Amino acid sequence: xxxxxxxxxxxxSAINDAYYATSIxxxxxxxxxxxxxxxxxxxxxxxxxxxxxxxxGTSNEIYxxxxxxINSLPxxxxxxxxxxxxxxxxxxxxxxxGGVLKFKSFTTVRSPDSGANVLTTDTWYYIExxxxxxxxxxxxxVSLRVDGVEWIELDAASDVIYSIEFAYTDCLLFWGYTSKxxxxxDLYVCDETGAVNNTFLGxxxxxxxxxxxNGASSDFTGSDADSTDNYAHVYDSAGQNDDVxxxxxxxxxxxxxxxxxxxxxxxGDIHGIDVVSVVKNDVMGGGTVRQGAPIVRSGGTNYxxxxxxxxxxxxxxxxxxxxxxxxxxxxxxxxxxxAEFGVKVxx
Amino acid sequence: MTVLRNxxxxxxxxxxxxxxxxxxxQYVQVLYTESSGPADQYIEDTGLQSMTDGATVAxxxxxxxxxxxxxxxxxxxxxxxxxGNTLSLSDSxxxxxxxxxxxxxxxxxxxxxxxxxxxxxxxxxxxxxxxxVSVIRLIETQVVEDTLSLSDTAVQxxxxxxTLTLSDVAVGVIGxxxxxxxxxxxxxxxxxxxxxxxxxxxxxxALTHSPTGNWIVEGATDISAVLExxxxxxxxxxxxxxxxxxxxxxxAAAIVLPRPLLQDKENSxxxxxxxxAMDGTRYxxxxxxxxxxxxxxxxxxxxxxxxxxxxxxxxxxxxxKLQNWKGEIWDVQLLTNPVDYTQNRRSAPVGxxxxxxxxxxxxxxx
Numbered sequence: 001x002x003x004x005x006x007x008x009x010x011x012x013s014a015i016n017d018a019y020y021a022t023s024i025x026x027x028x029x030x031x032x033x034x035x036x037x038x039x040x041x042x043x044x045x046x047x048x049x050x051x052x053x054x055x056x057g058t059s060n061e062i063y064x065x066x067x068x069x070i071n072s073l074p075x076x077x078x079x080x081x082x083x084x085x086x087x088x089x090x091x092x093x094x095x096x097x098g099g100v101l102k103f104k105s106f107t108t109v110r111s112p113d114s115g116a117n118v119l120t121t122d123t124w125y126y127i128e129x130x131x132x133x134x135x136x137x138x139x140x141x142v143s144l145r146v147d148g149v150e151w152i153e154l155d156a157a158s159d160v161i162y163s164i165e166f167a168y169t170d171c172l173l174f175w176g177y178t179s180k181x182x183x184x185x186d187l188y189v190c191d192e193t194g195a196v197n198n199t200f201l202g203x204x205x206x207x208x209x210x211x212x213x214n215g216a217s218s219d220f221t222g223s224d225a226d227s228t229d230n231y232a233h234v235y236d237s238a239g240q241n242d243d244v245x246x247x248x249x250x251x252x253x254x255x256x257x258x259x260x261x262x263x264x265x266x267x268g269d270i271h272g273i274d275v276v277s278v279v280k281n282d283v284m285g286g287g288t289v290r291q292g293a294p295i296v297r298s299g300g301t302n303y304x305x306x307x308x309x310x311x312x313x314x315x316x317x318x319x320x321x322x323x324x325x326x327x328x329x330x331x332x333x334x335x336x337x338x339a340e341f342g343v344k345v346x347x
Numbered sequence: 348m349t350v351l352r353n354x355x356x357x358x359x360x361x362x363x364x365x366x367x368x369x370x371x372x373q374y375v376q377v378l379y380t381e382s383s384g385p386a387d388q389y390i391e392d393t394g395l396q397s398m399t400d401g402a403t404v405a406x407x408x409x410x411x412x413x414x415x416x417x418x419x420x421x422x423x424x425x426x427x428x429x430x431g432n433t434l435s436l437s438d439s440x441x442x443x444x445x446x447x448x449x450x451x452x453x454x455x456x457x458x459x460x461x462x463x464x465x466x467x468x469x470x471x472x473x474x475x476x477x478x479x480v481s482v483i484r485l486i487e488t489q490v491v492e493d494t495l496s497l498s499d500t501a502v503q504x505x506x507x508x509x510t511l512t513l514s515d516v517a518v519g520v521i522g523x524x525x526x527x528x529x530x531x532x533x534x535x536x537x538x539x540x541x542x543x544x545x546x547x548x549x550x551x552x553a554l555t556h557s558p559t560g561n562w563i564v565e566g567a568t569d570i571s572a573v574l575e576x577x578x579x580x581x582x583x584x585x586x587x588x589x590x591x592x593x594x595x596x597x598x599a600a601a602i603v604l605p606r607p608l609l610q611d612k613e614n615s616x617x618x619x620x621x622x623x624a625m626d627g628t629r630y631x632x633x634x635x636x637x638x639x640x641x642x643x644x645x646x647x648x649x650x651x652x653x654x655x656x657x658x659x660x661x662x663x664x665x666x667x668k669l670q671n672w673k674g675e676i677w678d679v680q681l682l683t684n685p686v687d688y689t690q691n692r693r694s695a696p697v698g699x700x701x702x703x704x705x706x707x708x709x710x711x712x713x
Contacts, residue, residue, distance in 0.1 A: 003378070006376045006377075006378045007376070008376050010374075010376075011372065011374040011376075188378055201378075201380070202380060203380070203381075204378055204379060204380050205378075205379060205380075205381060206376050206377065206378055206379075207376070207377040207379060208374050208375070208376050208377075209374065209375040209376075209377060210374055211373065211374075220370075233371075234370055234371065234372050234373045235372070235373075235374075236371070236372045239372075240371050240372040241371065241372075242371055243369075243371065244371075245371065246369050246370060246371040247369070247370055248367040248368060248369040248370070249367060249368060250365055250366065250367040250368070256370075258373065260375055263377065263379075266381045266382050267377075267379050267381075267382060268379060268380040268381050268382035269379060269380045270377060270378070270379045271378045271379065271380070272377075272378050273375055273376065273377050273378070274375065274376040274377075274378070275373070275375050276373065276374050276375070276376060277370055277372075277373045278370065278371050278372040278373065279368060279369065279370045279371075280368075280369055280371075281366035281367070281368060281369070282366055282367045282368075282369045283364055283366055284366065286363040286364065287363040287364045287365035287366065288365040288366060289366050290366050290367065290368035291368075292368045292370075310368075314371060331377075336375075336377060341373065341375055342373070343368070343370050343373065345368050
């Protein structure tokens, strides 16, 4: 699998809906200043404020990109993002007081930096990083692009990793800085595996689509005790409202499907889609615990995703598809708009 | 005796509960690259570009040949096209078109297209505009064999044009045609033209049917090919006609008259006088100038006669260049004074007003 993570922050009411922020009040969902869509992630706190975003994967080579904006430059070196494992830092992308970008292994600065290429304030930049998990890297193993243009290609180096104990990079840690406001949007992570999405994707955006109508199946029961408008119960415009509106079922093979919004007008190539289901078991009562799975209906056929187990708190379950299962080719605008997405009780 | 007292009895039952899978929210995130062609981007094109729906594209075509650009629906485009480009526009497409250093370009515009074209140094450029097209076309100097055709309700502002064809209810505004040759302007049907032209050599202005408008011709400095059709000018059929240009050779105005009626005359202006001297000797004084007297009787519309009256009022006594239906060109002066107009019929499309004009002059050619 090449594409590991898609996050536009558009459907979150709070960062902690989906991720663990060290400060709920300092890490919030921003709905005014965005690179695309309804929202971005805003970090307005101290140097200790951070949001870890795990993406899984076991690959040796990771590509990730995100839209970045800051309201003023820091007074000293400020880590923007740390590539780490289990929240243990080893490799930082750092913004200097002059707007220069550079990589650091703990306290050791890796050369070269971005030189004359600098970030300015109150401007969205799309930053992409290629990082190879190795304590000894060759030239080109680590590089950085801004708005599709390469700014940094690290020289060969050894002792890159602060701790050599890591098995792989599996988490991005986005940082705040004292008296600065940082915005993050349109995040993706992929690795070098697979036939597609195995390198820099270039400046990309994340469009978030919401349910607009019931689809081909409406087996679940809505929180209003009927199934006539189930789509409305799983569309929360300002983020999840937990048990206020929902659909539920305890019957195996029950499927609920929904039609979704049309795509934005500026859609070009579609790299992949992520069906995000915010689900739980309504109670852990010692009886049967339900298993669920995402459903994608394309070309008149239901395609079931990986089965998941959930407990009583709501969790975000992601189902990433790089191709339309009906055509086995990349999604196109018509394919996404014709597809239905939903949920199934597997057992 | 001991009494056992039971004050409370509680039975606790452990009950199992089967869970329901509950979903409170679902959404789909689409990771995508923006489509190409935002308004502030440029495309260097080497092939076919098709843009539909609400596409807004800034396109610059450089150093390519035979490109085809198709715009449909509400597409907007800004094009800097070069050699051999073909541009087809339909529906309500809007185009800001800049053509530079172009050769043999063909532009087809139809339906409700609006086109703003700023073209420098075009050669053999053809633009066809139909239906309700609005065109503002600014073409700089040094135009050769440029063709612009407007039909239907097309509206055009065109400072420079070599060939202009207006038909139906087309409205044209034409101004300033400097230093161009072989120009042809054809106005047909009910076309209305605000025309300011400066023609030099071998120009032809053909007016058919009943076009109306204000035509001002500037810069009559050389060869008598400049036509001035002032207010109330009315076109006439041009198969057989008499053209009057005045003053000659510094021509400032012209009028097109229909061919004269039969019995037109061309007489010699020669005279012979015989005198007898005191001694009885007879002397003959023969004046045999090169000049000839031309007598033409015209029938024309009432409006045309008013135009002729205006022409004669302005240029009576001046040398006039006369080109007749036989292709002869004369340098003449008007002998008829006063000019009598007769109303032959009360009302008719043509020919209700008659007038006889006599000219004396020399034939220049023909």
